[in-house]
Amino acid sequence: MYLSEDKIHSLEKQANEIRESIIEMLVAAGSGHTAGSLDAADIFTLLYFHTMQHDPANPDWEERDLLVLSAGHICPVLYATMAHAGYFPVEELLTLRKFGTRLQGHPHRTALPGLETTSGPLGSGLSQAVGMSLALRMDNPYTSRFVYCITGDGEWNEGQMWEAAMLAGKEQLHNLVVIVDRNAIQIDGYTKDVMPLEPLREKFESFNWDVQEVDGHNIRQLNDAIGKAQAVYGQPSIIIAHTIPAKGVDVFERDFKWHGNPPGKGPEDRVPKDKQASLALEKLRTLGGTIEPSDS
């Protein structure tokens, strides 16, 4: 879908505000996953503020596109994006992981309107997205509704991902678009050390998928890739979005130790624990001058 330079600029600002919310909610929760939540912010912003047909005031709208978060642990970015899009008040983000919250530590479908499924245990989201895609196509072979599935990269260690990939390729699910958050880290280390995934592109191609690789922080590239994915016929599409773990807070970036820790409890080699939250918010509010401060 056409994207003007002005719109890109506003989406970048939006992504940055979502990152600020992610930091605030993780700090309030005292636990949760920082790196993947931050680095997927550009992808989620583009999907919710530009790509997807959806209506926050009517989450069950029957013509909506579907977003399935397979990597449930990065739900802070999903919740923050949904709140900024208008699904629920932004203030509610601070209830993340707390007793009685709708924002469970890993997403629970029936807890919050607008969530398409429950996820957390890795590997089963893609299968559900495949099921949704199959059902949509069963009802209407020319359906214009798309299923967007966001997976991690470590998640592709799970055998079930390949079961689902095989089925999607066999069924030629052209209304399925998968975006892999390829940040190259998982809890125990870098993906190349824990369980090498490369050559990932060739693996997907051999499963009969259309494969693209983009800079996962470049809104223009992401938008172009999604546009092409929507046009592919006879194959499911996968976009390998190369991202920088914890993108947006340079002192957290590229360190796998930020995978599963919130600001205030992360590694101290670059910034002491008691400064992590305030420094992260300061960085995000200025972003080295590349984006206007969100409160400007």
Add this chain to the structure above:
Amino acid sequence: MLAEHLDKRINSKDVEMKAVRDGYGEGLLELGRNSEHIVALCCDLTESTRTSLFADAFPDRFIQIGIAEQNLVSVASGMAAMGKIPFATSYAMFSPGRSWEQIRTTIAYNNANVKIIGAHAGVSVGPDGATHQAIEDIAIMRALPNMVVIAPADSIEARKATMAAAEYEGPVYIRLAREKTPIVTTDESPFSIGKAYTVLHKDVKHQKTVGIVVTGTLLHHSITAATELNNEGIGVSVLHMPTVKPLDTNALMTFAAEHDFLVTVEEHQITGGLGGAVCEFMSENHPIKILRVGVNDEFGQSGEPDELIAHYGMDSTAIINKIKSHLG
């Protein structure tokens, strides 16, 4: 005295034999004719689970998943989210056996309207041996919130359970047996999810009375045992309990009040299944002696179905012996 609605031939050599899985296949086919929402998924076991009846009639509503049970149940969950009523079918050993966590997260916790069908359950799978004999499936499914667990007694009841599962909004597990087993119920026999039925009332003669609570295809062995004991002057009744979860606690309380002790009968481990469920409820609400017939903490093995049922102490002779030895 036998309930009126049972097949009159059950205690004769004319008893009709039919596999429980056939009843499922016929029910699914009928459902397919009745509703466009019904879809079926299977893991390369389409013919032997009798899903083939549906697949042949409605190829556009059948998904061949291949040998991938974790994918099977999760794809089914996604289809249910879009308004379909999926029947996700494999052998019980593989689903729910292998697919349990996916069932828990994407179906039970998600409260997805998926029907999980576990065929070839129990040691009566026979020659395939212990690897293929699911005798823990009731336990692992019963532990899941939102899950209904049904073990039909015969093919007629399997057909009814399949139809009822589609009517019911929410996750359901139905376990099926492979071998032909005696048809005990009739089209007129009542079946509702969550209901147990007294199918044989004791003739009170003996000073002690016994209540057999049975699920699944061992209903016939239970009736045979009870009939024989009644003829010998021991008052035995049979409570037929096709739904293990939710447990029909009202029926259990009434039944227990009429008997001196209970015997649970199931083709399953004696822990965690029907025996476990009955013991849990009765110990809190109406403490009573309960004996459990089933597999006692061991694995199955290859053999003919009848000899395995006998070997693991689940046939009518074993039930009779267990009751007699307790009576002393």
